[in-house]
Amino acid sequence: MLKRHLPMAGHTRGNRLPITCELKCGNACSHEAPNTSGNTHFRDVANAAISRRAALGLGGGLAAAVVVGAATLQKAPAAQAANGFHPTGGGKLPFEAIAPVQRTVDTVTVPSGYDWAPIIRWGDPLFDDSPEFDLENQTGASQAKQFGYNSDYLDVFSDGGNDRTGFLVNSHEYTNENIMFSPEYLKSNPKDVIEAAIEAHGLSIVDLKRGGKGQKWEYVRGGRRNRRITGSTLFTVDGPAAGSDLLKTKDDTTGTKVLGTLNNCAGGTTPWGTVLSGEENFNQYFVGTGAEAERRIGISPGPSSRRWETVDPRFNLNNEGYANEANRFGWIVEIDPEDPKSTPVKHTALGRFKHEAGTAVISRDGYAVVYSGDDERNDYAYKFVSRQKYRKGDKKHNMTLLSEGTLYVAQFNGNSPESEIDGTGDVPSDGDFDGWGRWIPLVKNDRSLVPGFTVEEVLVNTRLAADTVNATAMDRPEDFETNPVTGKVYMALTNNSQREAGGLHEANPIPGNRDGHVIEMTERRGDHAAERFNWNILFLAGDPAQEGNHAYFDGVPLDQVSPISCPDNLAFDSEGNLWVSTDGQPGTIGYCDALHKVTLEGRNRGLVEQFLAVPADAETCGPVIHDRDNSVFVAVQHPGEGGDWGAHTSYFPDFVPEGPLKGDKVAVPRPAIVQVFSTTGNNGR
Numbered sequence: 001m002l003k004r005h006l007p008m009a010g011h012t013r014g015n016r017l018p019i020t021c022e023l024k025c026g027n028a029c030s031h032e033a034p035n036t037s038g039n040t041h042f043r044d045v046a047n048a049a050i051s052r053r054a055a056l057g058l059g060g061g062l063a064a065a066v067v068v069g070a071a072t073l074q075k076a077p078a079a080q081a082a083n084g085f086h087p088t089g090g091g092k093l094p095f096e097a098i099a100p101v102q103r104t105v106d107t108v109t110v111p112s113g114y115d116w117a118p119i120i121r122w123g124d125p126l127f128d129d130s131p132e133f134d135l136e137n138q139t140g141a142s143q144a145k146q147f148g149y150n151s152d153y154l155d156v157f158s159d160g161g162n163d164r165t166g167f168l169v170n171s172h173e174y175t176n177e178n179i180m181f182s183p184e185y186l187k188s189n190p191k192d193v194i195e196a197a198i199e200a201h202g203l204s205i206v207d208l209k210r211g212g213k214g215q216k217w218e219y220v221r222g223g224r225r226n227r228r229i230t231g232s233t234l235f236t237v238d239g240p241a242a243g244s245d246l247l248k249t250k251d252d253t254t255g256t257k258v259l260g261t262l263n264n265c266a267g268g269t270t271p272w273g274t275v276l277s278g279e280e281n282f283n284q285y286f287v288g289t290g291a292e293a294e295r296r297i298g299i300s301p302g303p304s305s306r307r308w309e310t311v312d313p314r315f316n317l318n319n320e321g322y323a324n325e326a327n328r329f330g331w332i333v334e335i336d337p338e339d340p341k342s343t344p345v346k347h348t349a350l351g352r353f354k355h356e357a358g359t360a361v362i363s364r365d366g367y368a369v370v371y372s373g374d375d376e377r378n379d380y381a382y383k384f385v386s387r388q389k390y391r392k393g394d395k396k397h398n399m400t401l402l403s404e405g406t407l408y409v410a411q412f413n414g415n416s417p418e419s420e421i422d423g424t425g426d427v428p429s430d431g432d433f434d435g436w437g438r439w440i441p442l443v444k445n446d447r448s449l450v451p452g453f454t455v456e457e458v459l460v461n462t463r464l465a466a467d468t469v470n471a472t473a474m475d476r477p478e479d480f481e482t483n484p485v486t487g488k489v490y491m492a493l494t495n496n497s498q499r500e501a502g503g504l505h506e507a508n509p510i511p512g513n514r515d516g517h518v519i520e521m522t523e524r525r526g527d528h529a530a531e532r533f534n535w536n537i538l539f540l541a542g543d544p545a546q547e548g549n550h551a552y553f554d555g556v557p558l559d560q561v562s563p564i565s566c567p568d569n570l571a572f573d574s575e576g577n578l579w580v581s582t583d584g585q586p587g588t589i590g591y592c593d594a595l596h597k598v599t600l601e602g603r604n605r606g607l608v609e610q611f612l613a614v615p616a617d618a619e620t621c622g623p624v625i626h627d628r629d630n631s632v633f634v635a636v637q638h639p640g641e642g643g644d645w646g647a648h649t650s651y652f653p654d655f656v657p658e659g660p661l662k663g664d665k666v667a668v669p670r671p672a673i674v675q676v677f678s679t680t681g682n683n684g685r
Contacts, residue, residue, distance in 0.1 A: 017587070017617060017642045022305060023176050033498065034296050035378040037467035091575060092627035093678075100543075100563050100591040101613035106650045108636070109592070109613040113680045116612075118653040119168070119633075120206060120219040121672040122149045128222040135668065136185055140195030144228055148172030149180065149200040151635035151671050153267035153277060153569075154622030156208070156217070158629075163213040167225050169275045169337050170622065170635060170673060171203045171264035179668060182645055194311045198231035202261050203277060205229075205337045214630045217675055227340040231260035235333065238403045239348035240446045244456040247328055247348075250321025251314065258328040258346060259314075265375070266357040266479045266569055266622070270368075271390065272398035275335045278355030280375055282329040287316040289323065293461045297353070298376070299326055327460050332358045332372065334402060347402045350384045351442070351462035356478045362390050363529035368401040371489060373477025377496045378503075379463065380471045381410040381480075385529045387445055404446070407459070408439035409471040412535060414506025423501050423511045425540060425550030432554075433506050434536035437521070440469045441531075475499060475508045475516065479569045482528070483600070485576030489521040489528075490538070492567040494583060507535065510550050514588050515541040515565040518580065518598075538578075538598070539606055541565050543589040554606030562610035564596050565589045573625040576600060579611075581620035581634065593620045595634055612676060615652040615669075617642040630678035640669030 095111040108116045123133030123146045130145035152173040158166040175197040177186060186193055207223020210216060220226070235258045241247060247255035265280035283298035287309050290301045294317070303309070309316035314325045330352040335344045350358070356375040363369050366389035372382050386405040391397050414421065414435040416428035427433065441449045442465050448455040450465045458465040475496035482489050495516040496508070504511060507519065518538045524530040542551035543563035553561050566584030573579065578598040585593045592613040599607045611632065614620045618639035625632055640650030650669040 019176070019178070020617075020638065020641055023174050023638075023641075033377045034298050034463065035376070035467065035473055037473075039378075039467060039471055039473045091573075091577065093573060093625070093630070093632070095597075095609075095611060097562055097609035098611070098613065100585075100589075100594070100610060103586040103590055103592050104616050104649075105592060105613070106616045106639075106652060106655075108615060108652075108674055108676070110676050111611065113678060114676050115679050116674050116676045117216055118672040118674055119208070119217050120147050120204075121653060121670040122147055122151075122200075123670065124219065125221055126204065126206060126223075126226045126228060130221070136182060138181065138185070138196045139192045140199045140232075143196045143199040144230055144232075146228075147204050147206070148202060148228065148230070149175045149197075149671055150637050151673055152265050152621045152637060154624055154633060154635045154673060155269050155275065156624050156626065156633050163629075164210055166208045166210075166217065167223070167337060168206050168208060168217075168219075168633075168673065169203065169269075169335075170206070171267060171277050172201050173263055173265055173280070173637065175200050176638060176641055178644055179640060179648065191311055194306075194308055197306070198260070198308065198312075199228070200230075201264070202228065202230040202233060203264060203275075203335065205335075205340065214677070214681065216677060225337060225340055227337075229261065229335060229344060231262055233260055233344065235259070235261065235344050235346050237328070237346045237348060239350075239459070240404070240443065241348035241456045241459040244460065246324055246456055246460045249314065249324050249328070252328075255324075261333050261344070261346075262329055264333075265355070268357060268359040268370075270334075270360040270398070271362050272395050272401075273336075273338065274395075274399060275337055276358030276360060276370070277333050277335065278358050278372060279330050279333065280354045280356055282326070282354070285315055285329075286326045287318060288326075289317050293464065294326065296461065296463050296467075297326070297330065327352070330354065332370065332402070334399070336399070345399075348459045349402060349404055349407065349443070351382060351407050351458075352460050353379070353382075353462050357480045359480045359482060361482045361528050364525070364527040365529065366390050367405075367529050368398070369528040370402065371480035371482070371491075373474075373480060373491060374463070375476055375478050375494070377476055377498055378473035379477065380466050381474060381477045381491060382462075382466075383408045383410070383439055406441050406445070407443045407462075408441050408531070409466040409469065410437055411440055411470060412437045412472040412474075412505070412507035416506055421504050421506050421509050423504055423509065425510060425552060427552065428506070432536045433509055433540075433552075434534070435506055437472075437507075437533050437535055439531045439533070440471060442466065442469070472505070472507060473503075475510075475513050478567070481570040481572060481578075483576050483578070484572055484574075486600070487523075487526050487528070488600075489523065489533075490570055490578060491519045491521065492570055492580065493517050493519065494566050494568055495588070507537070509537075510540060515550070516567050517541055518567050518570075518578075520600075538600075539564075539608065541567055546589065553608060556604070556606040556608075561606075561608040562594075562596055563589050563591065564594070564608050564610070566593075568619070569621055569623055571623040571625050573597075573627040575627070579623050579625050579632075580608075581623045583619045583621075586617070592616065593618060595620050595623050595632070615639045616650045617669075618650065618652065630681065632676040634674050634676070636672050636674055639671060643669075 207220035267277040288299035331346040368386040524532040542549040544558035568583035621635040643649035
């Protein structure tokens with residue numbers, strides 16, 4: 001545990017940290033992409049796509065104001081301004097965009113007129129009987145009663161009334177033991193270190209209080225909703241694969257009970273008040289057997305990097321009775337934050353893969369729809385539509401909606417000739433990177449629609465099933481969010497540095513796509529349950545000032561936009577503006593990760609403005625925009641991850657560098673939830 005072998009050392013782009021690759025995703029980029037199906041190629045259907053588009057009555061995306069390539073846009077801001085572009089401002093949360101922040105700056109940087117404060121940090125005690133955070137005496141038992149590590153998905157709720165009480169829900173993606181524990185503790189207490197790490201995963205539900213609307217929130221120790229859900233919490237399993245032989249182990253011969261949730265990344269809040277969380281890079285926790293289904297999900301033979309198998313035999317799939325243990329992870333989980341005694345659920349009907357997000361919305365006809373991306377190079381985008389309809393006010397019924405329905409995978413088709421998708425980033429002659437798509441059904445209720453697969457096989461080995469139906473391989477589909485004003489759907493594609501020129505198509509048009517992009521989708525007839533959609537690329541990310549950049553922002557002059565790279569989590573404000581947090585800017589464009597506002601409608605469509613930056617080596621996660629309350633919330637994940645014990649690159653949020661201990665303050669970086677608030681009280685209303 002003292003010194004990790006880092007396969008990505010010397011192979012990352014720019015300043016990307018090899019330790020982040022190791023801990024976050026198990027060095028996914030150092031391995032062959034698990035998808036070897038050949039589904040990156042959609043040029044075979046490019047010409048047919050144009051004629052079928054007319055036959056289906058599907059239009060393209062919104063056309064750009066002018067038809068020019070990225071290089072031309074850089075040279076012609078005056079012409080663009082004459083076409084109606086004006087710098088933005090105003091809105092319910094007005095701010096002047098900040099300049100990008102150098103990657104070594106160790107603070108949260110916010111616009112003029114705003115300030116920030118942490119609400120809760122890793123290790124803060126949640127219950128009346130929780131031990132105080134003690135850096136040199138961490139155990140599984142203590143961590144199970146404290147706020148978890150590496151915060152990701154976040155939502156913040158007010159109880160209404162006088163707006164003085166509320167709660168937050170936050171997921172904890174992974175752990176970095178080298179900056180959580182001293183070298184002496186790592187060496188002397190290996191079992192405690194692993195058990196504490198297991199308990200530091202999962203989710204936290206935490207009660208909040210404040211003086212009144214618009215003021216700073218504080219967390220409530222001993223709050224009635226306070227809860228830790230960890231790597232050892234009991235879950236039930238439901239849906240068509242529940243009870244399948246593929247889910248049974250020696251500890252659970254029913255295939256309906258699982259201990260723990262792992263690598264919880266983005267998620268979503270349902271219209272009925274529960275929280276969904278996606279189990280993402282769960283593969284890295286297991287020792288594999290070499291089976292093809294394991295390879296497709298990214299599980300490798302040999303010791304795991306985390307060595308949890310040395311403490312708990314279920315993490316070694318070679319151990320007798322545990323061959324299926326990994327099949328019990330990789331799901332969307334549902335939690336009722338209002339009931340701390342409830343048993344959380346893993347929903348097999350939504351498929352098993354590296355879930356990023358679980359965004360729920362109600363369709364035009366009342367069905368529950370959940371969008372989710374599979375965060376892997378060259379993997380897919382998915383949608384689930386419930387069999388039963390949503391009943392307003394009937395939470396008990398609504399909590400069954402994700403147990404049965406239709407699981408779809410997306411196919412994207414472009415409108416432009418093959419010759420125009422040439423990898424330069426130049427906009428095609430029709431004015432947009434755009435096209436139409438369809439949702440291909442994989443399972444409908446309890447019936448498989450994939451030849452050669454049973455329903456259980458489709459749901460447990462969803463990637464293998466999707467490979468067979470010609471789904472579109474994407475550039476790491478991450479968060480999905482639906483616009484509360486327009487109903488359009490947005491998908492963040494973080495990057496794909498290994499996409500080759502021969503595998504381009506209009507939805508993923510950049511080879512070696514290091515900066516990523518965001519796609520806007522319009523479901524046919526505005527119905528989230530539809531099986532056809534239009535799409536267009538809202539922006540190709542990047543820093544327009546850097547040589548060879550492919551940046552494109554739907555016609556906005558490139559000298560007006562804030563640099564942005566590696567879009568990850570998405571959110572919306574009450575006016576329907578998109579907010580994008582990033583994961584990887586230090587390694588691609590050299591700046592701290594950040595949160596940006598993106599205008600979607602009107603003459604400023606495509607304008608990107610940076611609102612904040614997180615501290616050194618940190619990632620911006622889980623943005624929540626309460627513009628009517630003068631507040632923005634973010635989870636600051638893995639601050640100081642590039643450092644080591646005694647050589648930290650961050651001391652966020654305590655900033656006490658004389659450590660490792662000074663009084664009751666801990667001089668190590670601690671992932672935390674941050675509230676950014678207006679200091680002027682002017683929210684534009």
